[in-house]
Amino acid sequence: MRRRKxxxxxxxxxxVALTATACSKAxxxxxxxxxxxxxTPANSMSATAGAMSGGVQTAALKVERTSAGMVLAGSKGxxxxxxxxxxxxxxxxxxxGACAKAWPPLTAPVTAPAGAKMPxxxxxxxxxxxxxxxTINGYPIYYYAEDMAPxxxxxxxxxxxxxxxxxxxxxxxxVLKVEHTTAGTVLAGRKGxxxxxxxxxxxxxxxxxxxGxxxxxxxxxxxxxxxxxxxxxxxxxxxxxxxxxxRQVTLNGYPLYYYAGDMAPxxxxxxxxxxxxxxxxxxxxxxSTTMPASTATPMSxxxxxxxxxxxxx
Numbered sequence: 001m002r003r004r005k006x007x008x009x010x011x012x013x014x015x016v017a018l019t020a021t022a023c024s025k026a027x028x029x030x031x032x033x034x035x036x037x038x039x040t041p042a043n044s045m046s047a048t049a050g051a052m053s054g055g056v057q058t059a060a061l062k063v064e065r066t067s068a069g070m071v072l073a074g075s076k077g078x079x080x081x082x083x084x085x086x087x088x089x090x091x092x093x094x095x096x097g098a099c100a101k102a103w104p105p106l107t108a109p110v111t112a113p114a115g116a117k118m119p120x121x122x123x124x125x126x127x128x129x130x131x132x133x134x135t136i137n138g139y140p141i142y143y144y145a146e147d148m149a150p151x152x153x154x155x156x157x158x159x160x161x162x163x164x165x166x167x168x169x170x171x172x173x174x175v176l177k178v179e180h181t182t183a184g185t186v187l188a189g190r191k192g193x194x195x196x197x198x199x200x201x202x203x204x205x206x207x208x209x210x211x212g213x214x215x216x217x218x219x220x221x222x223x224x225x226x227x228x229x230x231x232x233x234x235x236x237x238x239x240x241x242x243x244x245x246x247r248q249v250t251l252n253g254y255p256l257y258y259y260a261g262d263m264a265p266x267x268x269x270x271x272x273x274x275x276x277x278x279x280x281x282x283x284x285x286x287x288s289t290t291m292p293a294s295t296a297t298p299m300s301x302x303x304x305x306x307x308x309x310x311x312x313x
Contacts, residue, residue: 058109066153072165077150084161088138103142108132173224181268187280192265199276203253220248221256
């Protein structure tokens, strides 16, 4: 099967049963690989570093933006790849000879990029000749000789068997704020924009009924968040997963939202809209709210996508 889409490595990945009889683009520029990569990154994994000789420097991997998306890259920013003809967990690479010149291995030891969620565990195999090659989820990891600078991903989809490793940066926990508005002292997002709840939502149901055009006018507050410093919240935080995978913060079981009509801190134009949209009033000293009480489980720290456009958190 020819697959050109990039790889988001699952934590438990199925074995790819492909016959590794040839390596695409294994000729031509392969002899230039050494010059393109300089000192190939050394790799450090907690499970295998002890087996490495002590004089090798550990290289920190990076996350780079490419035409294929945000991808894993070596210490010098060059894009990394995996090869579907390799059998994950087999302890060996089938890319040898001319293939290995076109697709140089990422050598150990390395560390994961700071703040990035890796798509699987880092490991190591020993190639013929003794070189230690980094693996992720059991797949050996490679560079591509024709990538000459950070941001290039010329090897992605080559032969339908070579793919970049897409990375999603870890979500940053946003600190909510307390803002003074015409509706009183209210809970706001990290940029000071007023937050609301919707009485048409059923608290504790695990879902939001504000979808489609409603969700455009009332963007969801995305997780993870934490309460403003020194403020007792009117109920426990929670999280629900919306259609499409977006994780939305709840308070007392009610999903929380911004209002598209609020453009600056201190505005609360959505309060009382249709008789069903309301701010979350706070008293900093004792914390009270007009929000209905309900049961909700404490909020875990979920992963989330990027913030919602101009609303942030």
